[in-house]
Amino acid sequence: MLTAALVPQAMPQNHLLAALPAEDFARLAPHLELVSLANGDQLYAPGVRMQHAFFPVNAIVSLLYVTEDGHSTEVAVVGNEGIVGVSLFMGGKTTISAASVQSAGTCYRLPAPLLLAEFERSGATMQLLLRYTQALMTQMTQTAVCNRHLSIDQQLSRRLLLSHDRESSNELKMTHEQIANLLGVRRESVTQAANKLQSSGLIQYRRGHITVSNRAGLEALAGECYAVVKKEFDRLLPATARRPEAAYPQ
Numbered sequence: 001m002l003t004a005a006l007v008p009q010a011m012p013q014n015h016l017l018a019a020l021p022a023e024d025f026a027r028l029a030p031h032l033e034l035v036s037l038a039n040g041d042q043l044y045a046p047g048v049r050m051q052h053a054f055f056p057v058n059a060i061v062s063l064l065y066v067t068e069d070g071h072s073t074e075v076a077v078v079g080n081e082g083i084v085g086v087s088l089f090m091g092g093k094t095t096i097s098a099a100s101v102q103s104a105g106t107c108y109r110l111p112a113p114l115l116l117a118e119f120e121r122s123g124a125t126m127q128l129l130l131r132y133t134q135a136l137m138t139q140m141t142q143t144a145v146c147n148r149h150l151s152i153d154q155q156l157s158r159r160l161l162l163s164h165d166r167e168s169s170n171e172l173k174m175t176h177e178q179i180a181n182l183l184g185v186r187r188e189s190v191t192q193a194a195n196k197l198q199s200s201g202l203i204q205y206r207r208g209h210i211t212v213s214n215r216a217g218l219e220a221l222a223g224e225c226y227a228v229v230k231k232e233f234d235r236l237l238p239a240t241a242r243r244p245e246a247a248y249p250q
Helices: 022-031 112-121 123-149 152-166 176-183 187-199 215-222 224-236
Strands: 033-037 042-044 052-056 060-066 072-078 097-103 105-111 171-173 203-206 209-212
Touching: 022 105, 022 112, 052 060, 052 112, 072 097, 072 123, 072 152, 072 176, 097 152, 105 112, 112 123, 123 152, 123 224, 152 171, 152 176, 152 187, 152 209, 152 215, 152 224, 176 187, 187 203, 215 224
Parallel strands: none
Antiparallel strands: 033 105, 042 097, 052 105, 060 072, 060 097, 171 209, 203 209
8 A cells, every 4th residue: 555655864766866857856856755665566557547657766666467367477677777657658648567566665656747747848858768668678578588588597586686686685575476476487486496596505595585695696697688688777777876865855
């Protein structure tokens, strides 16, 4: 359930918001609402008109394709590098995917009309959002290819790296069942893969907590399916200085 919250001092911020031109951000800042997200919260459903865009701060959101019989597979991951709701400014207003919170945390919520107005007003903001969308499409494309051609060990490595990029520590709160649902595979397959990664010294696993012990080893195992996406995000969205905390709504 979404709940409003105050902005704690020294909280990490959303990188996409931080990269907006100062004048554009100043127009949006009064309308940004910080909300708390719990695991399993659904930010939008397939075919439902979106009312808000979401800019994760320390939450992680899974974009899922849901079949008619209720099965789902993750097609992309969004964290503090991006935005949930690209369909709003791409002209679709709805999408066939769903957005579900995979790791609890906070995000900034912005009414859809304000985002669209800023997109149409400012060339710089438009270009930034379009570059992010291109990077997101790269992630979706690589996910489709890798889920078809990689082993479960490699898929698990890639998925752990995506979460690790968006977390502030080496510990990830993920169960085998949760990972199986995201990858669209059997839970037993994830358990076997996790055991292999643990035996190789890449991770440590205990009751829903996965600790990344050897990130370089995970990257080597995941190969191009992770490296291509990371390279494209770095190319299209180079690191920028974060805005001072006082620039965000209190």
